[in-house]
Amino acid sequence: MSGHSSYEPKTGIERWLDTRLPIVRFGADLLDFPTPKNLNYWWTFGGILAMCLGIQIVTGIVLAMHYVPHVDYAFNSVERIMRDVNFGWLVRYMHANGASMFFIAVYIHMFRGLYYGSYKAPREILWILGCVIYLLMMATAFMGYVLPWGQMSFHGAVVITNLFGALPIVGESITTWLWGGFAVDNATLNRFFSLHFLLPFMIAGVVILHIWALHVPGNNNPTGVNVKSKEDTVPFHPYYTVKDGFAISLFLLMFATFVFFQPNALGDAVNYVPANPLVTPAHIVPEWYFLPFYAILRAVPDKLMGVLLMFGAIAMLFVLPWLDTSKVRSMRYRPTAKLYFGLFVLACLILGYCGGRLPDDPVIPGISTFQLLDADLNSMVWLSRVATAYYFGYFVVILPILGLTETPLPQPESISAPVLSHPANAPAGAAASPEKRG
Amino acid sequence: MADTVAGASPDPHAAGDDPSRRDFIHIAATTAAIGAVAGLAWPFIDQMNPAGDTLALASVEFDLTKVEQGQQVVLKWRGKPLFVRSRTGAEIAKAVKDDTASMRDPARDEDRHKPGKAEWLILVGTCTHLGCVPTFGGGDYGGWFCPCHGSHYDTSGRIRKGPAPTNLAVPEYAFLSDTKVKIG
């Protein structure tokens, strides 16, 4: 990893252990890992994510002790957790809100990577492993949401599993196979519980690979410039254990605010109605973290194309390292890219907003403009279409071309250079001359 | 190789070094291992398909006198909703008139009910888009409207507007008498 290890076993027991299972050395090297000294708070979300996974696993195991995965009992067993199991309400609210917190953190973590070019060489594998974790998280959260077997659980499961039915020829066999029957039913609930239990541990496995892949090239940093010397780094502990710890504390404050004061704000009230396969709720929406993809799905009038585009939106992330042609990592030195990035974040937010509204809802209330093809121009459908076009355009047109045409700003020679050349750090009377320094 | 061995007394151990024999053993062992894994993979995949008892689901019989003219009853069949709709004369007329209209999944109304039983429309009540249950009487065509992504079905259950690719499916069923049907 960092090449050499600075760990020196001090006691006889440590020396004995070190030649048999060097686990203390492993931990010591992790804590000592040389980390760029300029990481900002956007870099604390990795630690926050690890904590979120831990919380989900601990609260999930507790829920699984009381939950019954059967169509006749699932809903009531969750209500029993809420009313009768000691502190069950706390554990369930932590788990349900924990999923939302997990996604808030992962989205910030991903936008961080997009902005600072953390997906570029030599971190492609690291980035792709992150995308795999994100996919597994989505599968886990989707199946978890089915477990309480409310109206949204049930009909959400119906809609999402039916997505696979859009595939030509094999579609129907795949949905039947996923369901274990001819509709979403007990067999489906049972296997979703089994998989919902399994996948978080697979995520934990991929997280280990992710960190391994991180420790080969080391962290990217806000300048995007490679670490050049020891002067550019500080040991992970105590510098980043403390910084991450502080960020985690703030994050937990927000988490606790939801759990204790607004535990149902991020959920849908309709999911407190027991599942009824014969009646679909009037307005079915996924959890907030899936809304942008749901908007893309609905932006397309064709079933298969809608599904392909929705999965394509995630596929873009996987191929991104080969789409961006710019050699400059950090957008700090790419003023034009910064602008397009801002619009990209906006497009994602707009998609999320559209996903939560009905396709025919007007964007500006009270006026109807004119019918364009199949919908009024002033409708969520058209707004989603514009945002979807930008989402894909950003990956397949803007990033490939921009890297070749833009003029980036000069990058600092090293991570330390901008700090040392800053007027505030210049020794009195001496002109700053960064090129002569480390 | 061959000539260096020529004339030497046959040594049973030397034969093991023959590269082609080694390759054969490697290929055979690898093939056997792949075959075993593939053979075992199938049971582990197929276990997720519908189990015997799920496949053996009984058909349902339904008494049509429970449905008022102009109304529908929804029953559960194989875990899915089933629409039994008693159509009014006007609804039938509208459906027949539209036989010639342009449609995504063209079908004539008379092919969607049993001969001489135009009143009774029996359909699988899952939207062919992503499986929601369309609401009775809604939409631009007076048949059903799917609230999930806005599919409009007419009074024959044909898709007329929205993302659904095909008409509401007609299940297998038969009239046992004038007032009784057996579905499945």
Ligand code: HEM
């Ligand atoms: C990546 C980690 C995880 C995520 C994102 C996640 C997400 C979710 C979500 C969104 C729900 C629905 C909550 C609700 O609205 O009621 C849920 C429920 C549930 N989860 Fe998880 N989960 C994770 C890990 C786990 C683990 C490791 C287990 C068990 C070992 C577990 C067991 C359960 C159980 C039993 C329920 C049903 C009870 C309930 O609905 O509150 N989860 N999960």
Ligand code: FES
């Ligand atoms: S499920 Fe009916 S329109 Fe999408």
